[in-house]
Amino acid sequence: MIVLIHQHAVRLRSFLAGTPLRLTFLSNGALFGLSIVTSVLMARLLGPTDRGTVARIMYWPAITSGLFCLSLNEAVVIVLGRDSRRRSDRIRTALFLSGVLAVLASAALFVTYPFLLGPTSKPLVQQSRAFAFTFISVNLLSMILIAEDQSIGRFGRYNALRVLQQVCLLVGLVILWFTSTTTPPVMLLVIAASLAAPFSARIVNYLGSDSGRVCLSDVRELLRTGCRIQVLNVSGYISTQLDLALLSFLLPARDFGLYAVAMAVGSAHTSIIGPSLSAVEFPRLAALPERAIAMKQAMDAVKRPFRFSLACSVVVPPIALLAVPLVYGKDYSGAALPAVILSVGMGARSFRSYFSYAARAVGLLRIALIAEWAAAGATVVLLPVLVTWLGLTGATIGVTIANWLGLSVLLFQLSRNSGLSIRQFVFQREAIV
Numbered sequence: 174m175i176v177l178i179h180q181h182a183v184r185l186r187s188f189l190a191g192t193p194l195r196l197t198f199l200s201n202g203a204l205f206g207l208s209i210v211t212s213v214l215m216a217r218l219l220g221p222t223d224r225g226t227v228a229r230i231m232y233w234p235a236i237t238s239g240l241f242c243l244s245l246n247e248a249v250v251i252v253l254g255r256d257s258r259r260r261s262d263r264i265r266t267a268l269f270l271s272g273v274l275a276v277l278a279s280a281a282l283f284v285t286y287p288f289l290l291g292p293t294s295k296p297l298v299q300q301s302r303a304f305a306f307t308f309i310s311v312n313l314l315s316m317i318l319i320a321e322d323q324s325i326g327r328f329g330r331y332n333a334l335r336v337l338q339q340v341c342l343l344v345g346l347v348i349l350w351f352t353s354t355t356t357p358p359v360m361l362l363v364i365a366a367s368l369a370a371p372f373s374a375r376i377v378n379y380l381g382s383d384s385g386r387v388c389l390s391d392v393r394e395l396l397r398t399g400c401r402i403q404v405l406n407v408s409g410y411i412s413t414q415l416d417l418a419l420l421s422f423l424l425p426a427r428d429f430g431l432y433a434v435a436m437a438v439g440s441a442h443t444s445i446i447g448p449s450l451s452a453v454e455f456p457r458l459a460a461l462p463e464r465a466i467a468m469k470q471a472m473d474a475v476k477r478p479f480r481f482s483l484a485c486s487v488v489v490p491p492i493a494l495l496a497v498p499l500v501y502g503k504d505y506s507g508a509a510l511p512a513v514i515l516s517v518g519m520g521a522r523s524f525r526s527y528f529s530y531a532a533r534a535v536g537l538l539r540i541a542l543i544a545e546w547a548a549a550g551a552t553v554v555l556l557p558v559l560v561t562w563l564g565l566t567g568a569t570i571g572v573t574i575a576n577w578l579g580l581s582v583l584l585f586q587l588s589r590n591s592g593l594s595i596r597q598f599v600f601q602r603e604a605i606v
Contacts, residue, residue, distance in 0.1 A: 200332035207339040212437040214346040216430075216501050218355040225430030226357050229421050230301045231364070233282060233289050234308040236414050241278035241309075244406045245271055246316035248399035253324040261385030264321050267395055269387045271313040278313070279306040289421075300358040307365040311372045318375055334375050342367035401538065411545070415552045416572045423560045424568065431508040431565060434501055438493050438508070439515025439569075440523075489516045511569040518573030521580040528583050540586040548579030 216224050245267050253260055282289075282305045287298055315334065322331035345363035349355050420432060490513040498506035525544065532541040552575040559567030 200336055203336055204339055207336070207343055208437065211339065211342050211346055212434065213500055214343075214350060215360065216434055216505060218346065218349055219357070219360060219430075221427045221430040221504050221507075223355075223357050223360075223426075223430070224433060225424075225426035225428070226297075227360050228429060228433040229290065229426070230297075230304065230357070230361065231308075232414075232417050232421060233286070234305040234312075236418065237278045237282055237305070238309050238312045239414070240407060241274045241281075242271070242313050242316060242403075243274060243396065244399040244402040245274075245395055246320035247402050247406075248395045249317060249320040250324050251398055251402075252394060253321075259388075259391075260321070260325070262388050263385070263391050263395065264317065265385030266387045266391040267317045267320075268314060270392065270395065271317050272310075275310045275313045278309045282309070297357060300361050304361040304365050307369055311368045314376065315372050318379060330375075334371055337371035338368055341370050404538070404542065411549045415549055416556060416568070416575075419552070419556050420560070420568055423557065424565065428507075428565045431505060432511065432568060434497070434505050435508040435511035435515055435565075435569060436519075438497055438512035440519035507565065511565055514566070514569040514573055518569070518576040521573075521576040525576065525580040525583055528580075528587060532583070532587065537587075537590060540590060541583065543586060544579045544583035547582040548575045551575035551578050 215227070219227060249263065249267050252263060283302050286301050286305070290298060290301060319331055319334065321327075342364060345367050349359065349363060353359070420429060424432060493512040493516055494509050497509040497512055501508070525548070529541040529544065532538070552571065555571035555574060556568060559571040561567075563570065
């Protein structure tokens with residue numbers, strides 16, 4: 174098995190010869206390392222129960238951002254991929270729209286947070302509302318700036334913003350480690366500051382170098398393109414985030430904290446390859462004139478990373494079983510088996526996301542939509558039953574089954590539309606194009 178992984182690693186290194194993909198891959202590798210360190214520090218600073226409380230508070234701004242963003246970032250990539258003229262006006266218009274949407278999303282959470290968090294003290298609800306406004310505003314506006322960098326191929330700046338946010342979080346957590354007893358409100362303040370600091374520098378840079386203006390015609394074009402994609406993305410958010418939404422109500426705070434740790438460990442080996450491919454290939458595919466060529470390029474690009482990820486899925490589980498209690502502490506030993514189970518399912522989620530990006534880039538939105546709803550339906554059916562029966566372990570089993578079902582449905586549909594078998598575009602060694 175080790176020889177097999179080495180062979181795939183060598184092939185993958187050759188595959189990453191292109192500078193944008195190599196840079197993004199390395200940046201995601203740095204993000205992976207930073208996220209593991211920050212995950213461990215956060216877990217040890219808070220303990221399982223407070224970690225679950227913070228995870229629950231952080232979840233709702235993340236899902237609300239996804240629901241309210243109207244996929245304007247992807248609309249920017251697609252619109253500029255088709256016609257790069259008047260780029261400044263379109264970016265300024267997208268930022269204006271995102272600012273309006275951020276206000277609306279924050280207002281929605283301001284009203285609903287007391288219900289979503291359950292029996293929580295009033296000061297924590299107020300802290301949560303302040304955190305939500307910061308998170309949503311930074312997230313929606315950053316997505317547009319990142320989309321601009323993607324569309325013009327400035328992957329150095331694109332990756333720098335993402336890495337700097339994690340670096341700032343790490344610095345904040347190290348300061349907490351040596352200075353005070355950490356509570357959920359203090360942790361929320363550190364996370365919000367780590368998001369806002371790099372974004373502030375990026376927005377100042379943008380305002381100093383861009384002279385665009387808001388145009389009504391661009392408003393219509395971006396909203397029309399974004400809303401079409403949002404139909405699919407909402408389904409994607411539901412299918413990938415539905416587990417957290419359900420488990421925030423089904424599991425007590427301590428078990429939810431264990432699930433957050435298990436998810437961080439179980440998805441670690443998938444956090445580099447899939448996102449790197451999606452970020453780099455999506456604008457390329459959107460700019461290709463013919464659907465057949467784009468689809469074949471997407472399928473050819475993913476073969477080696479897919480096989481490498483499958484090989485890692487065999488090795489990671491036993492490592493996770495030993496590493497979780499050793500690294501996170503004995504309080505988190507209950508997250509070890511769930512992490513092992515999730516490591517099998519998160520690979521499927523990562524590559525379903527990539528193939529979904531490829532499908533929407535070439536206009537096959539319906540295909541990706543069917544796969545997302547299949548995964549969401551399985552999640553809704555399986556989680557309440559399995560959590561009642563097996564608790565936290567049942568939750569991870571249900572999530573894993575739903576992820577593999579979604580990927581299988583998507584690959585089957587893509588195979589039918591491309592004329593290529595699943596075996597051809599995932600396992601065949603020679604290039605398709």
